[in-house]
Amino acid sequence: MMAKQANDIDGSVKQKAFTFLQKLTKDDAAPGLHIEPIHGAVDRRVRTGRVDDKYRAVLFKIDGQVPTYVLYGIWMHDEAIRQAKITSIQMNPVNGVVETLQAEAPEVVEPEPPAPPEPEPAEPPAPLLAVSVEDLEGLGIPSALARDAVGVTDDGVFNRLLDGVPPWQSEALLALATGSGLEQVRADLELSASEDATKAASEDEQLIAAMEKPASQMEFAEIKGVDELRRVIEDGDFGAWRVFLHPVQRMWVEKENNGPFRLSGGAGTGKTVVVVHRARRLAKDRPDQRIVLTTFTRNLADDIASSVKRLDPQVPLVRLGDQGVHVTGIDALASAVIRSARPQDLGLAAKKVLGTARADVGGRVDNHLWNTVAGEVAELPEKLRNPKFLESEYEMVVLPNGIVDEAGYLRVRRPGRGVRLNKKARQAVWKAVARYREEEALQGCADFAEKAAIAAAYLNARVADEGHVADHVLVDEGQDLKPTHWMLIRALVGERKDDIFIAEDGHQRIYGQKVVLSHYGIATRGRSRRLTLNYRTTAENLRWVTVLLQGVSYEDLEGEEDTVDGYRSARHGVAPVVESCSGLVEELDVTAKTLNRWIDDARASGRSEALAVLVRDKQQRDRVVSGLNERGVAARAVDRGGVGAGGVDEPVVMTMHRAKGTEFTKVVLFDVEPSGVGRTPHGYDFSEEDQADAQKRERSLLYVAASRARDELVITKSSGHGY
Structure with missing residues (x-):
């Protein structure tokens, strides 16, 4: 043990x-x-x-x-x-x-002596815990700790009070201080009475x-x-994460569900940990079952596959359709289904989606095709001559509804799209869609959203004769998946116990559009749970990143409001530091100085620390790597593939998007606006709703990046460029 x-x-x-x-x-x-x-x-x-x-x-x-x-x-x-x-x-x-206790009781640090007397506030601060000493003793909290805890009104004193206490006691007190009730804490931690x-x-x-x-x-x-x-x-x-699970995490690793289940929670609350452990548990308990574990990007899928192997090297990682665990990105999953189909079956599936029986859908679409189409269709009003609008309309309305002709598009409802279209405008948009599909047919390709829809149509058509290709599907980072991705997931597995398990956080949606699962045959109402204990970041870092999300409403995958209320961390450290710089040169100087300080501290203590600099895009990444190397810091760029150690000898520099799913001991956020609202998204001026949604994603991106830091976070901002 x-x-x-x-x-x-x-x-x-x-x-x-x-x-x-x-x-x-x-x-x-x-x-x-x-x-x-x-x-x-x-x-x-x-x-x-x-x-x-x-x-x-x-x-x-x-x-x-x-x-x-x-x-x-x-x-x-x-x-x-x-x-x-x-x-x-x-x-x-x-x-x-079972708990470890020490004979030397931890010292409770009282608040600093007050400054010269000031007028007393109208009301004294309320205690952090709305419970009695007897309530805490009933949970099993020792009497001395219970007496100290119930009267605390200061966060700092409360946090120091928890230093050195057994993990279950710390979590129980933190949960009570952040809004959980006594019975909820008792249930979450499974604190049943001691048995005889x-x-x-x-x-x-x-x-x-x-x-x-x-x-x-x-x-x-x-x-x-x-x-x-x-x-x-x-x-x-x-x-x-591999060996010490919170009782709530363990519950959702092991519990059987009578259908799809959705687990939500903020960054660092252990959603991916639950998904990985659950995949392993299913593989061990049901070795004859076919388990698919998927997520939005290939990099995240590679990281998850590595985590599965680190958790248990005996778990078989297999191809789609084999017994064991198949880990893959969602777009790679669609492509694998398409490659497995016979040409005639694939053609029929493509006809249901695109209106044309095509088997040549494996090629990659030119990233600028919507831009080209927007310029070619003269009938499009100027405001609709926007590639992002056309792409969004295609992915959110046309493909999910299986529209293959103009008549179908003229009839379809478009709730939540933000831009009202009269008949003439719809006819113009459909002409752009038809032109897009014509060009794809000429090039022998289909985009990722189309491939997912075609794969779903193919799987649905083969079910009667061949059955489903998976027994269980687990989804990580579900908030980023698009409608046709959910159509594919529903088609992979039949409705049954433990068919679909989804981990998501509406605050981390940096790719996909707003989606409601029930629209795609995945009903999780009554089967969902929210994690609130942060295992990664310190309380100081958590406080900083959650402020980024204040004042903006976020939705979960059932269309309900997703809040950060009750999020907490049992770990403490230094407060995040914002460094204001005059321009790129000073930002590089500050970043190099910060990294060198961290490197020196790590070497002096003999500790291994993972250090990272997170930036906006690949161009900035390469500039930062060059600038740091010139200043004597042996930083390296990370794009695809594993992150590696990212240790003190070689800090990594990567984009904020690529950093999703990773964690580091210490992080520099390079050239950002700490309020989260400084950057204006480009290409979203076709509706106020879409522009607001794009602004949310900007906040979410910064939230994702800042929450990669476990112990220390430094933010550089510049008045000389970038904003």
Whole structure:
């Protein structure tokens, strides 16, 4: 077993720690381990072991039917002895959760002494917790902590109060402080009353059994096998997601649903973690099932496939239609379906979508084709002579409704499109659509949205004879998928238990248009849940990024308002820093200085840190890489493929779009307007609604980028260029 505390091992001792633990799993009496009890320790189970001349491991030996060691942490000799003397593992008497406690109570830092007297406010600040000491004690919070917590009115004091308390206690208090009720906390953490059923067993056997409780597993995890042990040690704190799950996360990994399910939550709340763990759980429990795990971009799909393998190398990653897990981007998924179809079947599917029986739909469309068409159709009014409007109208109205002729387009409803079209305008738009399709036929190609629609039509046609090609579909970053993508997902799998599982965050929609799932045969009402605990960013960074979203309404995939109310983080650090610069040269100077400071700090502490600079586009990325290299920082550009370490020796520079799905220890946002509203989107002047939606996406992009930072965030802004 391993405690979460032990997940953060100094980089210089990781290999020695692995060797020590590998020997321990084979024989705890092996020469050189020196597994010894500590005289005067508060817990009789505590032991220390020799990792090397300087470092000692602190462990707890629990004598069940088979002796179990729990690794608590690895420190230099004197600190290890101190930790061993004051730390104990106990079972909470109220709820049976296993937790580590220290004999030295953490110091509660009181607010700074007040400045010279000022007029008192009309009303004193309200306590952060609207509960009583007895309420907290009923959850299992110790009396001393409960008494301190109920009277706190200051965020800073409250945060310091939580330092060092067991993870379940910290999460319970944070949840109560951010709006959750007592019963909701009790249910989320599964804090049932401590049972008497195991009293016949020994104390140590009770302790081992209690480690199976979901709240216990927030702090303790069983490590199975040498390979798993190596992965946990090598991944360190960045790999905690693989072994320590929140009870709510674990619930949605394991729960069976009577149909499609939607899991929402802000950046860093662990949605992708749930999707990856759920894919693994389905693959292990149902090895004969075909599981598709898809997301919006190929890069994200590659990252998820890597995560699946890191979680469990035994999970089979397979081709579409085979038993196991098929991980792919949504557009690649459509292309795979099209390649699998016989030409005559593909032609019939294309006819349903495009009005013409074509099998040559595999080619890539010229990115400027809508622009060309807009210039060729003289009948288009000037305001509609906009490639983004035409593309959006095609993807949101024409393709989802299966329109193949002008008569169909004249009849179709267009709710939410923002631009009213009379008959003459619709006829002109349809002429542009027809011209677009003619040119595609000449070039032997189809765009991504069309391919998804054609793939869906093909799959729907073959169901009666051949059945569906998947038993379960899991979708990550669902907010970015387009209507025809959802048509394809619905066509992949029949309506059944656990058919579709969707993770989404309306605040991170930086690609797709607003979509309502029920319009595409995916009904999740009554089967949805929202995650609110942020695992990635510090509370200071989280506060900064959520301010970006204030004053703007966001919608989820059921068309309901998506808020950031209740989001919280148990981690704390320095506040984000905004550096105002006169122009590009000064921004590069500031960025190089910041990176060098981080690099020096990391090397001095011996810690491995992932550093990144996030920029707007590829051109800016390349300029920044060159500028940093000229200033002695060995930064490298990242486009497609894996991000890699992004460590202190080679910080990475990448676009904000490419950074989606990644995380770094420290991040510089280069050349941005911190308010999130400084950049005016181009090409969206055809309607106020679409322009407002584009502005939302600009905020969302900055939100995505800023939330990549775990510990420290620096923002550079310039008055000399960019805005």
